[in-house]
Amino acid sequence: MLLIIVDQFMRMPGDSKHISLQFQGEPLMYPQIKEAYNYIQKKGAIFNITTNGMLMDKEMTNFLLGLSGLQQVSFSVDGYTAETNEKIRRGVSHQKLLENIHYFLKEASENRPDLYIGVNMVLMEENKHEYKDFINYWTSIKGVHTWVTIVTDEEGIPTKKYWEPPERLICKSPFTFSVVLTNGDVVPCCRDHNYEMVMGNLHTYFLGEIWNGLKYKILRNIQESKIWDEVKPYLCYNCDTWASDYVETLYKLRLFNDNILCAQGSYWEKFERVR
Numbered sequence: 114m115l116l117i118i119v120d121q122f123m124r125m126p127g128d129s130k131h132i133s134l135q136f137q138g139e140p141l142m143y144p145q146i147k148e149a150y151n152y153i154q155k156k157g158a159i160f161n162i163t164t165n166g167m168l169m170d171k172e173m174t175n176f177l178l179g180l181s182g183l184q185q186v187s188f189s190v191d192g193y194t195a196e197t198n199e200k201i202r203r204g205v206s207h208q209k210l211l212e213n214i215h216y217f218l219k220e221a222s223e224n225r226p227d228l229y230i231g232v233n234m235v236l237m238e239e240n241k242h243e244y245k246d247f248i249n250y251w252t253s254i255k256g257v258h259t260w261v262t263i264v265t266d267e268e269g270i271p272t273k274k275y276w277e278p279p280e281r282l283i284c285k286s287p288f289t290f291s292v293v294l295t296n297g298d299v300v301p302c303c304r305d306h307n308y309e310m311v312m313g314n315l316h317t318y319f320l321g322e323i324w325n326g327l328k329y330k331i332l333r334n335i336q337e338s339k340i341w342d343e344v345k346p347y348l349c350y351n352c353d354t355w356a357s358d359y360v361e362t363l364y365k366l367r368l369f370n371d372n373i374l375c376a377q378g379s380y381w382e383k384f385e386r387v388r
């Protein structure tokens with residue numbers, strides 16, 4: 114299935130092709146991950162990795178840093194202390210994770226200074242007491258982009274707990290990327306945790322047919338017409354992914370510290386106080 118996805122994607126129009134081999138899992142657990150990245154690189158796509166870092170050992174680091182198609186690596190670390198991170202991320206060794214990240218940073222600074230490296234914390238009740246320590250620690254390390262995002266769920270619009278954006282924006286997701294599941298189903302965005310908005314299946318249609326198909330047209334029309342609240346079968350009515358665009362704008366205006374990007378919500382006030 115992976116080769117089919119890559120081949121069909123590379124045949125679609127557009128100059129810059131970006132592939133991520135993750136959705137809700139850990140990409141480095143895939144037994145043939147090296148072959149997969151080699152194939153993507155051979156086809157001329159660029160790619161990024163979001164990982165919990167536990168399998169980013171020296172061998173994997175050296176392999177990945179040798180791939181010019183790799184553009185970004187993001188490490189998910191949900192605590193400043195081992196106690197908190199290991200409580201949230203079951204099975205992770207915080208000490209081992211720090212060793213892996215620091216080795217990766219050292220090798221990248223020597224061999225891939227162009228690589229974008231991020232460390233991301235998802236802010237939640239269990240770790241909010243140490244997010245300032247997290248930011249202070251990671252932003253003190255050269256070459257690390259630090260992200261803190263607010264946990265999202267299906268219960269409501271979490272961003273509104275912290276911030277009321279001036280106006281809802283059109284979501285870019287249906288216009289810019291797709292998620293292809295291992296069974297061939299195509300869903301339009303990362304918010305579709307339960308695969309409720311299946312746009313088509315690669316066992317039945319080509320990726321290009323799905324991308325230009327009726328279901329995608331309806332979804333794009335919902336966005337362009339701003340009728341999110343009227344079309345409840347789609348998840349858009351209860352989603353705040355679009356809010357990140359406001360924060361990206363603020364980031365471009367450099368209201369944040371250069372190294373800090375809050376992807377969603379209103380935590381910039383707190384960041385300003387931190388720095």
Ligand code: SF4
Binds near residue numbers: 287354
């Ligand atoms: S608004 Fe949310 S649910 Fe709708 S397409 Fe965008 S990310 Fe997906």
